[in-house]
Amino acid sequence: MALTSSLADLAVLLVEPSQMQANLVARMLANQGVRRSTVVHTAAEALAALQGGADGMVVISSLYLPDMAGTDLVAAMRAQPELESVPFILVSSETRPQVLEPVRQSGACSIVAKPFSEQQLARALYAAVDYLNPPNDLDLAEIEGLRVLVVDDSLASRRHLRRLLEELGIERIVECADGQAAVAVLQESMFDLVITDYNMPEMDGRELTEYIRTQSWQAEVPVLMVTSEQNMGRLAAVERAGVSAICDKPFEASSIRRLISDALRR
Numbered sequence: 001m002a003l004t005s006s007l008a009d010l011a012v013l014l015v016e017p018s019q020m021q022a023n024l025v026a027r028m029l030a031n032q033g034v035r036r037s038t039v040v041h042t043a044a045e046a047l048a049a050l051q052g053g054a055d056g057m058v059v060i061s062s063l064y065l066p067d068m069a070g071t072d073l074v075a076a077m078r079a080q081p082e083l084e085s086v087p088f089i090l091v092s093s094e095t096r097p098q099v100l101e102p103v104r105q106s107g108a109c110s111i112v113a114k115p116f117s118e119q120q121l122a123r124a125l126y127a128a129v130d131y132l133n134p135p136n137d138l139d140l141a142e143i144e145g146l147r148v149l150v151v152d153d154s155l156a157s158r159r160h161l162r163r164l165l166e167e168l169g170i171e172r173i174v175e176c177a178d179g180q181a182a183v184a185v186l187q188e189s190m191f192d193l194v195i196t197d198y199n200m201p202e203m204d205g206r207e208l209t210e211y212i213r214t215q216s217w218q219a220e221v222p223v224l225m226v227t228s229e230q231n232m233g234r235l236a237a238v239e240r241a242g243v244s245a246i247c248d249k250p251f252e253a254s255s256i257r258r259l260i261s262d263a264l265r266r
Helices: 019-031 043-050 070-078 097-104 118-132 155-167 179-188 205-214 232-241 253-265
Strands: 011-015 036-040 057-062 088-092 110-113 147-151 172-176 193-196 223-227 245-248
Touching (some): 019 036, 019 118, 043 057, 043 070, 070 088, 070 155, 172 179, 205 232, 223 253, 232 245, 245 253
Parallel strands (some): 011 036, 011 057, 147 193
16 A cells, blocks of 8 residues: 555546536645546546556546446455555435445445535545555554454455554454354454444344343453444444444544544543
8 A cells, every 4th residue: 555645645536427527626636736636537447547556546436427336436446456445535416325335335435425615525535645644543552462353244344444454553353244243253252342334134233232242251342333324313222232432434544543542542
């Protein structure tokens, strides 16, 4: 992963079928100090451009493209080892959760709602910079030997979380695809932190949290929930179950690091 310390170091690949919209975003990027930006109009052109080298590159894509949806583009990127860690920012006026869910689960850096301001775009870009060049927020003494259980039915989301944890220096990571598998692992191994999704088959994140707090011999382990769930009633039930913190998907890398640090200090 390339180290990138400012917006001037970014190389932005803008995937936008509308020339007018592309020109608008390109001006915003230039105003924010981005020196290198390339515009393509289809997902196929984007994937071809990325094959030439993606270090320090960020993809900003519209949702509706001529040849495939932006959700399919990010899925195609995450399926290629050389592209799975490239920051992806979706810009769209779409609000339906079922349409945006694949992007939320893909490990995208941000979803920027249209119409958006230059400041909103800048925030998404800085989140990409933070992902490409993670600061050392945690002391080495805190993370040495830390054992983390990641529970999520989305392989792309698990990979995204693993990359962030490994960038922090955390190496002892176990992955599970649902709550039931996590219960089996928790019965056999001890962990210092559990990071779980909410919506999963077999056993969801609330049920897993309730199991940990009421039946597990590790009842005090910090549980961090990273989820795209928007139903406030369900999230309130998760809080009552005893989760330590909740973070929205897509999430900024700095938010995850801060929540991990807070959970460990508690």
